[in-house]
Amino acid sequence: MAADPFDALLDALRCLPGVGARSAQRMALHLLERDRDGGRRLANALAVAMRDIRRCDRCRNFTAAKVCRICADERRSSQILCIVESPADVLAIEAATGYQGRYFVLLGRLSPLDGIGPGDLGLDQLERQLAAGATEEIVIATNTTVEGEATAHYLREMAARHRVRVSRLAQGVPLGGELEHTDQSTLAHAFSSRQPMA
Amino acid sequence: MAADPFDALLDALRCLPGVGARSAQRMALHLLERDRDGGRRLANALAVAMRDIRRCDRCRNFTAAKVCRICADERRSSQILCIVESPADVLAIEAATGYQGRYFVLLGRLSPLDGIGPGDLGLDQLERQLAAGATEEIVIATNTTVEGEATAHYLREMAARHRVRVSRLAQGVPLGGELEHTDQSTLAHAFSSRQPMA
Numbered sequence: 001m002a003a004d005p006f007d008a009l010l011d012a013l014r015c016l017p018g019v020g021a022r023s024a025q026r027m028a029l030h031l032l033e034r035d036r037d038g039g040r041r042l043a044n045a046l047a048v049a050m051r052d053i054r055r056c057d058r059c060r061n062f063t064a065a066k067v068c069r070i071c072a073d074e075r076r077s078s079q080i081l082c083i084v085e086s087p088a089d090v091l092a093i094e095a096a097t098g099y100q101g102r103y104f105v106l107l108g109r110l111s112p113l114d115g116i117g118p119g120d121l122g123l124d125q126l127e128r129q130l131a132a133g134a135t136e137e138i139v140i141a142t143n144t145t146v147e148g149e150a151t152a153h154y155l156r157e158m159a160a161r162h163r164v165r166v167s168r169l170a171q172g173v174p175l176g177g178e179l180e181h182t183d184q185s186t187l188a189h190a191f192s193s194r195q196p197m198a
Numbered sequence: 199m200a201a202d203p204f205d206a207l208l209d210a211l212r213c214l215p216g217v218g219a220r221s222a223q224r225m226a227l228h229l230l231e232r233d234r235d236g237g238r239r240l241a242n243a244l245a246v247a248m249r250d251i252r253r254c255d256r257c258r259n260f261t262a263a264k265v266c267r268i269c270a271d272e273r274r275s276s277q278i279l280c281i282v283e284s285p286a287d288v289l290a291i292e293a294a295t296g297y298q299g300r301y302f303v304l305l306g307r308l309s310p311l312d313g314i315g316p317g318d319l320g321l322d323q324l325e326r327q328l329a330a331g332a333t334e335e336i337v338i339a340t341n342t343t344v345e346g347e348a349t350a351h352y353l354r355e356m357a358a359r360h361r362v363r364v365s366r367l368a369q370g371v372p373l374g375g376e377l378e379h380t381d382q383s384t385l386a387h388a389f390s391s392r393q394p395m396a
Contacts, residue, residue: 005247005262012243015236017228023216028247029286030215032260033305036248038213043244045210046229049203050237053230062230064203088227107231 058129060122061105062087070094070103077101081129082139083155085109085148089141101139104129109147110154118154130162137165144171256327258320259303260285268292268301275299277334279327281353283307283341291339299337302327307345308352316352328360335363342369 006028013024031039055061056068063069070076070090080101084090090103106121118124129135138159142148152168159166172190173182182190204226211222229237253259254266261267268274268288278299282288288301304319316322327333336357340346350366357364370388371380380388 004267005243005250006260009243009247012236012240015229015233015240016225018221018224025286025289026216027214029260029284031213031244032247032251033284035213038210039244039248042210042213043241043248045203045207046237046241046244049207049226049230050234050241052203062204062227069202086227086231088223091223 055107056105059103059105060107060125061090061103075100078134079136080139081135081137082141083126084141085143085151093141104138106142106151109142109145110151111147121151123154123158127158127162130158130164133162135162135164137167140166140168253305254303257301257303258305258323259288259301273298276332278337279333279335280337280339281324282339283346283349287339302336304340304349307340307343308349309345319349321352321356325356325360328356328362331360333360333362335365338364338366 009028010021010024013019013027014021019027031042049064052064053062054064056063056066056071058067058071061068061070065072077100081104082093082099082101083104083106084093085106085108087105087107090105093099093103104122104126106123108116108121110116110118110121130138138155140152140155142151142155156166171186172193173179173186179187207226208219208222211217211225212219217225229240247262250262251260252262254261254264254269256265256269259266259268263270275298279302280291280297280299281302281304282291283304283306285303285305288303291297291301302320302324304321306314306319308314308316308319328336336353338350338353340349340353354364369384370391371377371384377385
């Protein structure tokens with residue numbers, strides 16, 4: 001921790017992901033030379049966000065309110081629930097799809113080796129929601145990593161206990177990609193899961 | 199300006215150079231999910247820096263004190279003064295060289311078309327320093343752009359009026375570079391300014 005305000009700023013900027021010594025210096029000098037108002041605005045926005053942003057009571061996404069904007073939106077269906085690992089996934093799905101249901105944000109994935117169990121992901125809370133009976137389908141949108149798949153498996157079992165339909169994002173070759181550059185496991189999966197053409 | 203603290207944070211992060219919508223999102227989520235302490239520390243460091251950092255009375259570099267660390271260092275020579283465009287240049291020269299003199303930071307370069315004249319760069323203040331007589335040599339380290347060269351020319355004339363020796367950073371092919379990838383004007387200059395080998 002540096003005593004000099006300039007060094008302290010360089011130090012603090014490096015807590016941002018992807019910001020090393022050189023970018024921190026560039027950012028600090030940019031704000032000091034050309035955008036002190038922006039710097040003050042950022043200081044304020046950070047302080048407010050770190051203090052006020054909490055997890056939505058319903059879906060565990062970040063929000064400054066008791067319930068997030070999506071959960072508070074009465075026009076969205078409560079019958080379908082998309083389960084994602086992180087708030088970034090919610091933003092990505094909202095930006096790319098016309099999905100009109102709700103979300104549940106795990107903020108992580110099952111990882112017994114790291115001591116992350118169902119309780120840490122709010123899965124007890126999710127189970128109470130499913131038990132309440134309003135949900136008809138869950139869409140599992142965890143990552144296709146080992147932990148993401150383990151989490152998906154756990155979610156499928158839970159849904160079965162409550163007789164809730166389960167779906168999972170389609171897996172296969174990405175659109176606009178070239179087969180030549182598709183990784184082997186994706187290509188193998190896409191080949192064995194090939195779909196009949198209408 | 200967004201009312202929601204999360205959107206306000208995304209907005210504010212984009213005032214950092216090189217940070218677009220996606221990086222802002224990644225940064226905000228990283229701080230919220232994994233480093234709230236870092237976020238608070240950054241908010242505080244920014245607020246202090248934007249409020250307290252001013253220009254050194256002597257060299258115009260950024261500092262929170264009346265006089266910056268370099269100017270306050272009695273072991274450094276006042277006889278030699280290196281003139282740079284920006285605080286980043288001071289950091290670069292300090293990191294790369296063993297220079298033990300002082301600096302003068304223009305915080306810009308002469309650019310009549312943009313309405314930037316000698317007064318905006320503190321050149322009147324510099325001229326008073328030269329007139330005072332302690333300076334024996336100035337090292338011109340402005341950028342090798344058109345405006346940087348014009349500024350260098352102006353500085354040379356000023357130094358001549360006060361009978362101060364002038365030098366300029368050597369120009370030529372960069373070390374560790376390949377001739378093949380050196381731009382034409384640098385190569386032409388390096389060729390015509392070739393040095394006898396001892």
